[in-house]
Amino acid sequence: MANAQLNLVNATLAPQEHQHLYELANKLYSDGVIRNDPRLLDEAYHLALLAHEGRPQHIPSLNLLARIALQQQRLPQARAWIKQGLHTKPDSVSLLFSAGHIALAQGDLDSADDYFTQSTRISRVATKAANSLAHVKLLKGDYIEAFQQYRELAKTQANDPQVRSKLFEACSHIVADFYSDELAQDTLRYLQFDEADHSQLRGLVTSLLSHQLQLTEQGCPLELENIASNTLLLKSLTRFYFCDPLFERLLMTLRQSLLLTSSRNLAIAKEHLGLVHALAYQCLLNESVWYINEQEHALVEQLSELIERMLQSPGLGSDDLYPILLLIMMYQPLTHCRFWSALQHRQMTWPGFMAELMQQQLQQPRELAELASQLTSIGDSPNAVSQRVREQYNQHPYPCWRDIGYNQPSHYWQTLEATFPHALQGIAQRHQNTQSQIFVAGCGTGRHALRLASYFYSVDVTALDFSHSALAYAMQQANRYRIQHVHFVQGDLLLSERLGQQWDVIECSGVLHHMESPAQGLHVLCKQLKHDGVIKIALYSRRARRSIWQLRERLGKHLPTQANDMRLVRESLLQGALSGDWQAILESPDFYSLSACRDLLFHQQEHVYDVEDLPAWYGSTDLEWVGMIPPNGSAALAQQYFGLHADQLTPTQWAEIENDHPQLFAGMYQFYLRKKRAA
Numbered sequence: 001m002a003n004a005q006l007n008l009v010n011a012t013l014a015p016q017e018h019q020h021l022y023e024l025a026n027k028l029y030s031d032g033v034i035r036n037d038p039r040l041l042d043e044a045y046h047l048a049l050l051a052h053e054g055r056p057q058h059i060p061s062l063n064l065l066a067r068i069a070l071q072q073q074r075l076p077q078a079r080a081w082i083k084q085g086l087h088t089k090p091d092s093v094s095l096l097f098s099a100g101h102i103a104l105a106q107g108d109l110d111s112a113d114d115y116f117t118q119s120t121r122i123s124r125v126a127t128k129a130a131n132s133l134a135h136v137k138l139l140k141g142d143y144i145e146a147f148q149q150y151r152e153l154a155k156t157q158a159n160d161p162q163v164r165s166k167l168f169e170a171c172s173h174i175v176a177d178f179y180s181d182e183l184a185q186d187t188l189r190y191l192q193f194d195e196a197d198h199s200q201l202r203g204l205v206t207s208l209l210s211h212q213l214q215l216t217e218q219g220c221p222l223e224l225e226n227i228a229s230n231t232l233l234l235k236s237l238t239r240f241y242f243c244d245p246l247f248e249r250l251l252m253t254l255r256q257s258l259l260l261t262s263s264r265n266l267a268i269a270k271e272h273l274g275l276v277h278a279l280a281y282q283c284l285l286n287e288s289v290w291y292i293n294e295q296e297h298a299l300v301e302q303l304s305e306l307i308e309r310m311l312q313s314p315g316l317g318s319d320d321l322y323p324i325l326l327l328i329m330m331y332q333p334l335t336h337c338r339f340w341s342a343l344q345h346r347q348m349t350w351p352g353f354m355a356e357l358m359q360q361q362l363q364q365p366r367e368l369a370e371l372a373s374q375l376t377s378i379g380d381s382p383n384a385v386s387q388r389v390r391e392q393y394n395q396h397p398y399p400c401w402r403d404i405g406y407n408q409p410s411h412y413w414q415t416l417e418a419t420f421p422h423a424l425q426g427i428a429q430r431h432q433n434t435q436s437q438i439f440v441a442g443c444g445t446g447r448h449a450l451r452l453a454s455y456f457y458s459v460d461v462t463a464l465d466f467s468h469s470a471l472a473y474a475m476q477q478a479n480r481y482r483i484q485h486v487h488f489v490q491g492d493l494l495l496s497e498r499l500g501q502q503w504d505v506i507e508c509s510g511v512l513h514h515m516e517s518p519a520q521g522l523h524v525l526c527k528q529l530k531h532d533g534v535i536k537i538a539l540y541s542r543r544a545r546r547s548i549w550q551l552r553e554r555l556g557k558h559l560p561t562q563a564n565d566m567r568l569v570r571e572s573l574l575q576g577a578l579s580g581d582w583q584a585i586l587e588s589p590d591f592y593s594l595s596a597c598r599d600l601l602f603h604q605q606e607h608v609y610d611v612e613d614l615p616a617w618y619g620s621t622d623l624e625w626v627g628m629i630p631p632n633g634s635a636a637l638a639q640q641y642f643g644l645h646a647d648q649l650t651p652t653q654w655a656e657i658e659n660d661h662p663q664l665f666a667g668m669y670q671f672y673l674r675k676k677r678a679a
Contacts, residue, residue: 018054021047022061029068036411036457038432044068059085063094070102073414073428078102093119097127104136105418107645112136131157135166141633143173151186158189164196165406172200179211184232191235197403198239202589205236206244215246224257228275237278240402241286243592245574252290255279255330263299266306268323280329281357287400287594288332288563291571300331308339311346318348326354334361364476372472378491378498380466385516386492388604392561393444393467396595400473401447404454404481412436412456412505416534420627420647420672430532431504435460439503441493441525442511446474446486452507453486461486464496493521502530509538510668513607519617526621531678534626541665542608543658547584548601549608554578559602566598584663611669612655618673626672628654631664 025047032040045068052061062085069078079102085095100115113136119129134149150167157163167190176183187204190196209232213220220227227233242248258276262268268276283290292300303324310316310324325334334340343362350358380390413428413436435458440449443463453461463486465471471488478486489499493511506525512518522537529535542549551573552559560566572578573585590596609617615625630638630646637657638646644653658664 018051018058021054022051022058022064025051025061025068026064029064029071033071038072041068041072045072057088059089059092059095062088063092063098066095066098066102070098070105073105073417075102075105091122093122093126093129096122097129097132100129100132100136104132107418107421109136109140113140131163134170138166138170143170146170147174154186154190158193161195161406162408164193168196168198168200171204172202174204176204176207176211179208184208184212188232188235191232191239195403195406197405199241199402199589201236202240202243205232206242206247209233209236210244210246213250215250217246219253220250224254225271227254228272234274234278238281238285241282241289241593243589245586248290248574248592251279251282255290256293256296259296259299259327259330262323262327263303266324268326273326276326276330277353277357280326283330284333284357284360285400285402286592287396288336289567289570289592289594289597291567291574292331292564296331300328303328304337304339307337308342311339311342318350318354321348322351322354329357329361335365367476368469368472371475372468374475375468375471375488375490378464378489379495381492381494383492383494383516385605386466386494389514390466390492392598392604393465394469395561396598397445397467397470397473398595398599399445399447400593400595401445401477404447404450404477407451407455409455409457412438412452412459415456416672419629422645422648423626424534424674427532434458434504436504437501438462438505438507439496439499439501439528440464441496441506441508443471443474443488444510445470446477446488448507448509449474449486449488450478450481450483453483454481459485462489462499462501463487464489464491464493464499466490466492494524496524497528499528501528502533503528504530504533506533506535509536509670512537513540513609514603514605516605518607519620522618522623523621526623526675529675531622531675534672534674535623536670536672538668538670539614540606540608541658541669542610543662544664544666544668545608546662547580547582550580551578551582551585551601554580555602559604561602561604563594566594566602569601570597584666588666609669610655611651611658611665614651614669614671622676623673624676625651626674629670629672631667631670634664637661637664 025044028040028044028047031037032044045065048061048064048068052058052065055061062081066078066081066085069075069081082095082099082102085092086099089095096115096119100112100119103111103115113133116129116133116136119127120133124130130149131153134146134153137146137149147170150163150170153163154167171190187201187208190201191198209215209230212230213222213227236242242251254275258268258272258279262272262276307321307324307328310321328334328337334343344366380386411428411432413431417424417428438452438459438461440452440461440463443449443465444467446463449461449463452459463474465474468490471490475488478488491498493515506529508525512521515521518539525535555569560569570591573582585591585601588600590600627647628649634657635646638644638649641657642649642653
């Protein structure tokens with residue numbers, strides 16, 4: 001609408017009608033954001049402009065115009081409206097809050113910090129500036145300050161999923177320097193939260209307990225009874241698996257002691273029952289990754305034989321069975337026991353504290369088998385390497401994740417453009433009115449595919465994997481979270497053209513380097529990508545995996561495939577029985593669960609890459625470089641080395657940084673390529 005038309009309309013409106021226009025614009029803006037509808041946002045902007053023309057000094061109208069422009073990614077207009085408003089009212093809480101979000105959208109974290117701080121100082125309740133300030137602290141890497149702020153927010157906003165998620169993200173960077181009972185009680189409360197990724201509390205909990213239990217290389221001076229009553233330890237053992245060599249040694253020692261003392265009388269002392277139960281949970285979470293000596297193995301076998309005989313007696317019930325079952329479950333899941341099928345057929349009511357554990361041990365495996373039988377398949381490749389890798393993931397689906405996490409829903413292309421503003425300018429605009437078809441090539445147990453469907457508007461996700469076991473796990477989690485718009489398909493990536501579809505986006509993370517010919521896999525995917533579409537790829541870094549390859553060379557061609565053999569290698573590394581520097585391996589969380597350890601160290605097939613060689617690797621395709629997803633700490637390095645934003649760096653420039661920081665890409669090279677537009 002031209003300015004002359006606006007002035008003509010406004011000349012005929014009374015003040016109350018300008019207020020009505022503002023309220024209508026605000027309603028349309030809210031609806032447009034909720035529905036992700038550009039048309040509603042355009043209408044809201046025009047109405048807000050009408051309201052502003054009638055009352056040029058009206059702060060809410062100026063703020064609304066800025067918020068709409070921000071939502072439309074028109075940052076210069078958004079800044080102009082805020083500047084006009086702050087000139088009129090410099091201490092406006094709402095304008096300062098919006099200014100912070102505009103600065104955030106520009107990537108100007110210092111200005112965002114300043115605006116949110118000003119808004120919070122004026123009022124902590126008028127806006128959510130305190131939440132936004134904590135988020136900015138997190139983005140800036142000021143983890144202690146972010147943690148303290150989210151810790152305070154959690155006291156009143158614990159039910160807000162975003163606050164919980166960001167609190168846990170901040171916690172993942174915190175290590176306690178000493179034991180604090182107040183911090184321990186807060187952490188215990190966080191462990192009670194549902195729908196949260198409790199593994200992010202691992203470092204904080206481990207450090208708190210290490211100080212409390214006085215845990216050192218020499219051991220733990222506290223008696224079993226004191227440890228068995230530690231509420232924080234017991235709860236943590238049921239929420240995540242520990243990733244610390246000293247803790248693993250302590251827990252293994254406790255387990256052995258409990259097995260020896262309890263198996264004598266086939267009963268668990270009341271004061272030890274909670275710890276035995278928690279250790280059984282820990283074994284389920286880490287997939288029985290700990291070393292088992294011959295004495296323990298023999299005792300567990302004897303207990304298993306006893307359960308077999310007990311199951312033949314109809315007069316024995318759950319109260320008779322559960323103490324012995326708990327002792328066994330400290331060492332292995334019930335699915336690995338000969339009596340598992342017989343136990344499934346016995347209808348029993350378990351004690352309340354056992355109900356969830358037994359449900360996971362007995363019912364979930366049945367559900368997974370049923371889901372696996374329902375899979376749609378495009379077929380398996382006869383490729384021998386593919387067959388070996390498929391068998392690995394059928395035996396040990398990876399990763400065995402527990403929570404999907406949380407993100408504020410957003411538009412995929414806006415997020416991508418914000419990540420790579422220099423290479424992908426305008427791409428969000430070209431995709432704003434369409435539903436994006438996303439193909440996850442090699443989805444494993446489905447966490448990433450389900451996150452895509454949960455975190456982004458207007459996406460339809462097809463997720464392919466060749467492992468029946470992994471896909472069954474993914475489908476079970478999709479049902480748990482009630483996530484739609486994800487279609488799981490079984491089959492080999494090399495046959496994915498049988499899906500008969502062209503994709504806007506292909507995501508292929510940690511997959512191609514496990515193929516016999518990664519280049520062949522890339523060519524297959526490239527054919528299915530639309531012109532101007534993007535593909536995300538993650539590949540192993542040669543520099544980051546140097547110690548892993550040294551270990552693989554020591555072990556020779558025949559890498560262990562059986563759990564006992566993998567446990568033995570792990571124990572040798574933990575005990576220092578293998579000469580070499582394995583610290584990077586021991587610091588990897590993947591070392592501390594069986595499926596993850598096999599994926600990390602004993603994979604049937606893998607290639608590694610140097611970042612500077614990536615252009616030659618994809619050079620024979622129609623793909624061009626977009627940029628690397630910057631790992632933690634790399635933004636500052638990009639500025640230090642080249643005076644550029646991280647998204648602007650070329651593979652050659654990344655190589656120069658990685659040479660000085662060889663563990664920078666321990667989490668793989670994760671980068672985007674774009675298929676060139678049709679001529």
